[in-house]
Amino acid sequence: MTDNAVQFLSRPIATQPGQPLRVAAYSRIAEAIRTKILPPGSLLPTETELGTMMDVSRTVIREALMLLEEDGLTRARRGVGRFVADSLPRIGIEHIRPFDQLLGGTEQDIQVKRVAAIKQPASEFVAPGIGVQPDEDVWFWESVLIRNGEPLAHLQENVAQGIPEAEALAEAAEAPTLPASTLLEVLGGLPGAALGPGECQISLSTAGPSRAKLLGLRPSDPVLVLTQYVRRNGAPFYLAKCLVAAKAGHLSVIQSS
Incomplete structure (x- = not known):
């Protein structure tokens, strides 16, 4: 991982009133992925490493990573680790539905x-x-x-x-x-x-x-x-x-x- 990515992820996390910490962590990592600070297909740091960089617990990071995988931003390979997805989903609900x-x-x-x-x-x-x-x-x-x-x-x-x-x-x-x-x-x-x-x-x-x-x-x-x-x-x-x-x-x- 590049020094630029480490600096970006290590910035203090500011949460809005009532916002869960896992959502703030998710948003930080998602922003790094969408801006290609974490490039497509790259290996993510471990839960412990991310927790240390972002100054949050492993539990918070694990929950944030689960959300990232559910949204198609990351993928897991058993025994290897988590990777940034090769191609990212579009943002938003494009299907018109009341x-x-x-x-x-x-x-x-x-x-x-x-x-x-x-x-x-x-x-x-x-x-x-x-x-x-x-x-x-x-x-x-x-x-x-x-x-x-x-x-x-x-x-x-x-x-x-x-x-x-x-x-x-x-x-x-x-x-x-x-x-x-x-x-x-x-x-x-x-x-x-x-x-x-x-x-x-x-x-x-x-x-x-x-x-x-x-x-x-x-x-x-x-x-x-x-x-x-x-x-x-x-x-x-x-x-x-x-x-x-x-x-x-x-x-x-x-x-x-």
Whole structure:
């Protein structure tokens, strides 16, 4: 291993509030792999060596390495050691799928409790993601995703109000007798709605006061943040941010080839 790799891995690890140490260790090693500080196919240091460099226990390193292998960033050879994968998977959930389906899987139903379905000015973050100007009015849907009576995720979805489906969206938002569903489900179920491609950025954060109240968490509790972008006809179309509580358990992540 190069001196550059040793220096990079030996930098002090700073964790966010509520972030497990194994996740911070995972992120450090994953960054070294994706930036090719640890080159494809190279042999990783042992658990003891990594623990010494990163000033964490072998248990933390072992758990971080398990996550790296699950995500396809490393591979193990019995009796030899762990290696950086020869080719790396793409980052994110490229398969377009409503978040309630992601959380529910094939065997569990997710209830979508709609908190809001309104028009509001687009923020500077939302505007480029759906192809509008900042402060332009857009559709904003907010929901809480519930499984077995327990709130698991907070979902915010955005789409431009001038799309051809605008009238259907207005009807879906205002009809109290219709079953609650996500904005993406409504869009995907409309005639001629060919969506794609899509991508999803994955990060970690804390719940914060307002979302913690909706999810039955403490503000400092860690959450997984999934930011989903969907394009249509090559142009930005839909943007969603979903905060998923740790109690959601295992997520089945589907990636496109």
